[in-house]
Amino acid sequence: MDVLSLAENLKQEMRHSWLSNGRQESVAEHTWRMSLMAVLVQPYLDRKVNMEKLLKMVIIHDLIEAEAGDVPAFDAMNDTQIKREKEERELDAILSLKRRLPSELGVEIYELWMEFEGKETYTAKVANALDKLEVQLQHNEADIHTWLDIEKEMTFQMGKHVEFDSFLSKMKDQIEQDGEQKMLAAGVEYRK
Numbered sequence: 001m002d003v004l005s006l007a008e009n010l011k012q013e014m015r016h017s018w019l020s021n022g023r024q025e026s027v028a029e030h031t032w033r034m035s036l037m038a039v040l041v042q043p044y045l046d047r048k049v050n051m052e053k054l055l056k057m058v059i060i061h062d063l064i065e066a067e068a069g070d071v072p073a074f075d076a077m078n079d080t081q082i083k084r085e086k087e088e089r090e091l092d093a094i095l096s097l098k099r100r101l102p103s104e105l106g107v108e109i110y111e112l113w114m115e116f117e118g119k120e121t122y123t124a125k126v127a128n129a130l131d132k133l134e135v136q137l138q139h140n141e142a143d144i145h146t147w148l149d150i151e152k153e154m155t156f157q158m159g160k161h162v163e164f165d166s167f168l169s170k171m172k173d174q175i176e177q178d179g180e181q182k183m184l185a186a187g188v189e190y191r192k
Helices: 002-007 027-044 051-060 073-077 080-100 103-118 122-141 149-154 166-186
Strands: 014-018 024-026
Touching (some): 014 122, 024 027, 027 051, 051 122, 073 149, 122 166
Antiparallel strands (some): 014 024
16 A cells, blocks of 8 residues: 555656646656557567566656656756666665565566666566657657757657567657658757
8 A cells, every 4th residue: 555655656756758738747647658659569569568568667667756756858868967866766666665564565666667777688678669759759749838848859869669579669660750741840950
């Protein structure tokens, strides 16, 4: 019950993403659509993936933000101090979460999160790709005026996250093309 109550924070933790109606997106909403994406793309992936494990990984990947808070990727990318502090808070949060749960379950959640962060297994790569793709998909749906300059550049930086799978690469191409069309239609300058 303690962890379920903690998870409610994800409904209130806002991301630097906006919905098409102009409302800011919560972490929980991001996670929900990532979960749906996992269900919908799974049949088309190049390799068979353990769907239960993938969904667990997607669902818990941002759970640590209930304690650590959300830090936009572009903030951590461009500032080593912010990146280090983010990593420290997240590690503290996953260890706290591990302690709050019964031992076997705590270890499983901890290991799933660490695997996601490591991005080495096929399942973790798929989960991470979905994370990046969902973010850009949401940006594409939001008003162009909510985009920061760095987000315009990030529209074209998803390739390294999907290159391991042909279907996810095609999905990236479509999302990227949609982002480019949105910028062109708005007369927004961008760099590819």
